[in-house]
Amino acid sequence: MNGDADARTCAPPTPAPTTAPTAAATAAAALAVAVLTALTLAGHWSTPDPAWPLWADAAVGAAACLSVPLLLRRPAGTGLALTAAAALSGAATPAASLGALLTARRHPLPAAAALAAAGIAAHAAQGLPHPTGGITYGWWLLLVTAGYGALVGWGALDRTRHALIASLCERADRAEAEQGRRVAEARALERTRLAREMHDVLAHRLSLLATYAGALEYRPDAPPERLARAAGVVRAGVHEALEELRDVIAVLRDDDTPDGATAAHRPPPVLADLPDLVGQARAAGQRVDLDTALPATAAPPPGSGRAAYRVVQEALTNARKHAPGRPVRVAVAGGPGTGLDVDVRNPPPAPAAPAPPPGAGTGLIGLTERVRLAGGRLDHRLGADGFHLHARLPWPL
Secondary structure: OOHHHHHOOOOOOOOOOOOOOOHHHHHHHHHHHHHHHHHHHHHHHOOOOOOOOHHHHHHHHHHHHHOHHHHHHOHHHHHHHHHHHHOOOHHHHHHHHHHHHHHHHHOOHHHHHHHHHHHHHHHHHHHOOOOOOOOOHHHHHHHHHHHHHHHHHHHHHHHHHHHHHHHHHHHHHHHHHHHHHHHHHHHHHHHHHHHHHHHHHHHHHHHHHHHHHHHHHHOOOOOHHHHHHHHHHHHHHHHHHHHHHHHHHHHHOHHHOOOOOOOOOOOOOOHHHHHHHHHHHHHOOOOEEEEEEOOOOOOOOHHHHHHHHHHHHHHHHHHHHHOOOOOEEEEEEEEOOOEEEEEEEEOOOOOOOOOOOOOOOOHHHHHHHHHHHOOOEEEEEEEOOEEEEEEEEOOOO
16 A cells, blocks of 8 residues: 555544553543542541541552552552452542443453442442441442442443444454555556557557568569558558557546547457458468358347457467468357357468567467456467367357
8 A cells, every 4th residue: 555545544533441541641540539539538537436547548548549550550450459448448439439440441341340349349348337427328339339330331331432443443444455455456457458458459460560571571672663562551550550559548548538528549349340350461461261150130249249359360460470371261150149159270380481579478368368358268279280269259149
């Protein structure tokens, strides 16, 4: 993925519950616990018969306030110790309540519920010998239970929210990575398609030009009229090659055409253009025998027709390169419901034939892929009787 994609990577809006607390968060939590502890001590000292001496409650409250940094890092174990202290002194209640909240945020619900149950039991033991004035013991215990339930629910809700955000971020990152992979695959397919079109169009045209250029090279004593005619054919062939190259690029860039505009290019060749293709090969001196057995009232699907055209084009090009001067037989037959068959054969090259020009050797590979994409199958073999190319393409009713 590129830099922009990396910059858009999803991130939770707040730190995850399992991350180490910042100094500001620790100071804020310690301050809040200290204030609540002070209020709790003030309430206990105002009672006529306090359960603990003044110094004992103050010592428990100070120890609870000092344990806040450890509570923020390990809420379960520290919260359990503070809950045990809360059973003896109410000064540990604020810190123990914070431990229940943090445990619910960072641990599964059963662990938080167990700590909350221990807190309720500790406060029940704390309030039993010294009932709170103005409220019955049962109502007081009910309020303690509701308070712990609210703390556990709040912490569990926050933990679930963080888990949901993390899950959504992970899914967004996966979707972005998948989109990047699809874009890369689309680019690779586009490059393959461009290479295939370039090969199919230009290889055929340039092989014709090579045939004419070879005639000029090996017959320098030809009459000037014939040399001029051959040079004119070469010039026209180069012009046709440029036009076809422009058509290929225009076809591949159709998606970039503005809305309402139409790309100015010739339509891709179909099976009906096959006689023109054979005529060009014959004009270049290639001996081609074309035999067609197709219905006059029906045309094959455009995909099958284009694939059949490219099969014959590639076969004629290969015959000119590897078996120059040898005859080529092209047979095309088929109909709706029976399919479209293309069969091309040529004898092996002559013993004194020149070495073929260098090539990438990917023409038949690309042709096989083209036929496969059209829903057909391509077979080719080289034997003692020459080269045989056969394609079977669909032609539904």
